[in-house]
Amino acid sequence: MSSQDPIKIMAELLKSGAVMLAETCPVEGCNLPLFKLKSGEVVCPLHGRIHVVKTDEEVKEVYSRAALSMLLEKVESTAIRAIDSLISEPDIDSTEIIKWLEVLERVARLKIIAKKRNIP
Ligand SMILES: [Zn+2]
Known part of the structure; x- marks a missing residue:
């Protein structure tokens, strides 16, 4: 996944009905916005599934x-x-x-x- 353009992946995610979240990826140096899939899973366009601990x-x-x-x-x-x-x-x-x-x-x-x- 890392060789792909994250902007393209983000566009794909939005097209599939994913919602962009206010949180960013916790992986160091990434900082891309996270997306919530229809399934409820939270993913980073580059790093895939991320477990976000919010509260x-x-x-x-x-x-x-x-x-x-x-x-x-x-x-x-x-x-x-x-x-x-x-x-x-x-x-x-x-x-x-x-x-x-x-x-x-x-x-x-x-x-x-x-x-x-x-x-x-
Ligand atoms: Zn990331």
């Missing part, structure tokens, strides 16, 4: 999503390790195993919710 709310949202998925990974691996050691014990404590299985179930549910929130 504090959105910064928080992006951060909490990353923190949440990191936390879920940790909880999941802890639960798996716990179950693994519980089932290798001579006296299997099924209540403990069930507790950890419930944790895994909740993690799975939260992962689905976290994924859904990814869709713009």
Whole structure:
């Protein structure tokens, strides 16, 4: 895309119904205006798809999503390790195993919710 004339690409974008935004491309030295496609995606004529973080709310949202998925990974691996050691014990404590299985179930549910929130 970089070998193409950005003005031409901008014209194509406008023709396709994209809207020019007040924000500019965050890539250093670019500063071209960003375009919002009909699909809701924000693109730079040179750099393609750009994720724009506009407000504090959105910064928080992006951060909490990353923190949440990191936390879920940790909880999941802890639960798996716990179950693994519980089932290798001579006296299997099924209540403990069930507790950890419930944790895994909740993690799975939260992962689905976290994924859904990814869709713009
Ligand atoms: Zn750019």
